[in-house]
Amino acid sequence: MTLPHARNYIGGQWSDGHAIGNAHAPATGAVIGTYADAGAVTAGNAIAAARAAFRDTAWAADRQMRARALLEMADRMDARRDELVQILSRENGKKLADAAMEIDSTIPKLRYNAALALTDTGRAAELAPGSYSMTLHQPLGVAAVIVPWNSPVILAVRSFAPALAAGCTVAMKMPAQTALTNGLLYEIIAATKSLPAGVVNAFTEAGNDGAPLLVSHPDTDVISYTGSTAVGRRIMADAAKRLKPCSLELGGKSPMIVFDDADLDVVVPILTAAITTFAGQFCMAGSRILAQRGIAEQLRTRMIAALQAIKVGPGDEPGTDMGPVIDRAQALRIDRMIAEAGEYGSILVRGGLADPAGAGAFVLPALIEVDDVQAPLVQREVFGPVATFEVFGDETDAIVRANATEYGLAASVWTRDVDRPLRVARRIDAGTVWTNGWGVIRDQMEEGGFKQSGVGRLNGARALTEFQEIKHLVHTVR
Numbered sequence: 001m002t003l004p005h006a007r008n009y010i011g012g013q014w015s016d017g018h019a020i021g022n023a024h025a026p027a028t029g030a031v032i033g034t035y036a037d038a039g040a041v042t043a044g045n046a047i048a049a050a051r052a053a054f055r056d057t058a059w060a061a062d063r064q065m066r067a068r069a070l071l072e073m074a075d076r077m078d079a080r081r082d083e084l085v086q087i088l089s090r091e092n093g094k095k096l097a098d099a100a101m102e103i104d105s106t107i108p109k110l111r112y113n114a115a116l117a118l119t120d121t122g123r124a125a126e127l128a129p130g131s132y133s134m135t136l137h138q139p140l141g142v143a144a145v146i147v148p149w150n151s152p153v154i155l156a157v158r159s160f161a162p163a164l165a166a167g168c169t170v171a172m173k174m175p176a177q178t179a180l181t182n183g184l185l186y187e188i189i190a191a192t193k194s195l196p197a198g199v200v201n202a203f204t205e206a207g208n209d210g211a212p213l214l215v216s217h218p219d220t221d222v223i224s225y226t227g228s229t230a231v232g233r234r235i236m237a238d239a240a241k242r243l244k245p246c247s248l249e250l251g252g253k254s255p256m257i258v259f260d261d262a263d264l265d266v267v268v269p270i271l272t273a274a275i276t277t278f279a280g281q282f283c284m285a286g287s288r289i290l291a292q293r294g295i296a297e298q299l300r301t302r303m304i305a306a307l308q309a310i311k312v313g314p315g316d317e318p319g320t321d322m323g324p325v326i327d328r329a330q331a332l333r334i335d336r337m338i339a340e341a342g343e344y345g346s347i348l349v350r351g352g353l354a355d356p357a358g359a360g361a362f363v364l365p366a367l368i369e370v371d372d373v374q375a376p377l378v379q380r381e382v383f384g385p386v387a388t389f390e391v392f393g394d395e396t397d398a399i400v401r402a403n404a405t406e407y408g409l410a411a412s413v414w415t416r417d418v419d420r421p422l423r424v425a426r427r428i429d430a431g432t433v434w435t436n437g438w439g440v441i442r443d444q445m446e447e448g449g450f451k452q453s454g455v456g457r458l459n460g461a462r463a464l465t466e467f468q469e470i471k472h473l474v475h476t477v478r
Contacts, residue, residue, distance in 0.1 A: 006035040006183025008042055008204060009190055011049035012197025017042055021206050023179045026093040026324040027314040029359035035179035038203035043210030044217070046171035046201035050142040051219045053169045053198030060139050060167040063117050069195040070114035070164060074107050076188045081107070084153060088181050089315040092149065093323040093361065096316055098278055105441075106154040109459075112443040113161035116464050130477040137468045139167030140245070141221030144214035146235075148227045149177035149326055150281040150383075153185055159224035159247070160200065162463035168222070169199045171214055176206035177326050215239055222467055223247070226283075228381070229406070229452045236455070247456035247466040249448055251381040252283040252409030255402040256438065257392075257424065260294035262414035264302060266436065271387075272306040274412075274438045276322045276365050280385035283453075284410040286438055287382060289367075289389050290401055296391045300348065300369070303389070307349045307365045310385075324361040325384055331361040334384035338366045341377045345370040348389060373404035381407070395420070399427045408450030412438050431457075 006023070008015040017036040025032045054060055077084070081103055089099040124134040143163035147156045152174060160170045174182040182204045189200050203210060215223055215238045222245050225235050229250040239246050256271055258264075274286025291299045315323035325331050335352040351366025365385035368377055377388050392398045402411055412434040413421045425433035429450045434440060441447060446460035456466050 003031070004033040004180055004183070006033065006179050006186070006204065008036050008038050008202065009186040010042065010045050010201045010203065011052075012190075014190075015042060015045070015203070017203070021176055021179065023091060024327065025090055026327050026361040029328060029361075032090065033180045035176065035183060035204050037176065037207070038173075038205045038210050039207060040209040040213050042203045043171070043173065043205075043213040046203055047142060047144075047214065047217050047219050049198040049201045050169040050171045053196055054139075054141055057196045057199070059169060059196055059199050063167070065194065066117040066165055066167065067114040069192055069199075070110050070117065070161060072194050073188065073192045074110035074114070076191050077103070077107050077110065080184065080188060084181070084184055086316070087184055088153065088178070089323070091180050092152070092178055092315075093326060094278055094315050095320045095323045098323075099315065102151050102154050106157050109154065109157050109443050110161055113165040113463075116162065116461065117165035119461070121461065121464070132475045132477070134473045134475075136471045136473055137166075137465070138471055140467055140469055141168060142219055143168040143170050143467055144217075144220040144223050145170055145172040146211050146214060146223070146225045146227065147172065147174045149175035150278060152178040152181055155226045156185065158458050159226065162458065163222075163224065163467045164199070166464045166467035168467045170201065171220065172200065172202040173211045173214055174202060174204050176204055179204045212238065215244075216241070218242065220244070224458075224466065225249075232454065245456075245466070247458060248454040249283065249458065250409075250452065250454040251407055252285070252449065252453055253288060253378070253381055253405045253407040254284055254286055254410040254412070254430070255288040255290050255428075256286040256412050257290045257398050257402060257414065258292060258295065258299060259398075259413075259415040259417070259420065260292045261416045262295065262436075263416065264295065264299060267299070267414050268302045268306050270438050271303065272310070275307065275387045276310055276385050277439065279322055279325045279363065280365070281325060281383050284432070284439065285383075286412070287387050288378065289387055290392050290398055291389065292398070293391055293393055300389060303367060304348050307351070307367055310365050312354050312362050312364055322365070322385060325363050326361065328359065328361050330384070331363045334363050334382060334386060337377065337380075337382055337384075338368070338386060341368045341370075341375075344372070344375050345377065345388070351386065373401055379405055395424060399424060403429050406452040409453035410434070412436075
């Protein structure tokens, strides 16, 4: 049987790279396809095509065209929804339900941004007799988008859809770990007939030659990156050389704060999902459980049982609770972090490699109790199904602990007290705080991080402004 081959999409044409790479299934390590591996040459071509489309087409000025293209793209994705779910599950490792959740959340995001393309956000006023002022929102130009492998479809769209709605053109790098999924997304983009050639240019890269060029090239005007804090800092430093604006959603270490009056029947299954969804490879993963002393023993016991009951297996296998992590190297790294945690914490659930001698990337969920908030497992993002268990005394203690890391992406507060969630949320340094819940993201509301979890916001109306300049026009009547 011939394996599928994914190519890059540049200037409205299919493009090969400088090499051919293999796509692997993390459940088995088996080769499931090939892809055109891009580098600096392809990245340069993507930038040139995006610049030409911005300069030579009506895209930047025609908001109706932008809305039509985004709506058509949503329809094209809807038509190939099942294919995307299947390949995403097989190649990324997500269980089918989680892959479906990603795709089913992406389609309405395209439609929401189509509506934003038609939304007026400027102002006008007569600020002095006969002197009229107005603001005009203009696209920045070429948007460089760099996408991670953990949720490649939705995170690509979360960046490029508002860029397109704002009137920018796009040069986008996607990760080699999801090359076949990327290729199917490129096919959907190519099939969008109302999208002019060169408006979206996308390539897959295993190395690190093309992505830095997207950041440093004089013909890119704005950067949108989702990934680690360490890489985000380097991107921001490189972009500063040309004063390019950056939208960066970076790492997280989300505290799940459970007070004595919380309903543990609701808490336990959602906290379990917060640790195991996408095998913990999620920037908003509930990687820190903060339990108030009065319910700590009961919550500890119930979380141990819940995590030990998780069935790990291939994402497309019925009955799987959690699929593999992205590859064997990731699995080995997570297992080492768990082993090191035994030196300073109490291992409640060991987790780690499910098959030490195998080729797959299966990792069992782990839970480690720690007292010191400076412990490495508290301070470092694991990006796997690993959580810490911490006990706190009163509300102030919970807030101090919650804010004890450099991250500030998300948090949740669990209580039956009607006033406590807002009181606590106001003092937590995080971009999103859930009450008695986790993982709820709305297209209409901004998403982003405090502190070292990033700069800027995606989703909501603010997302458009990440890709726009504001011009003040003054007209005096003579």
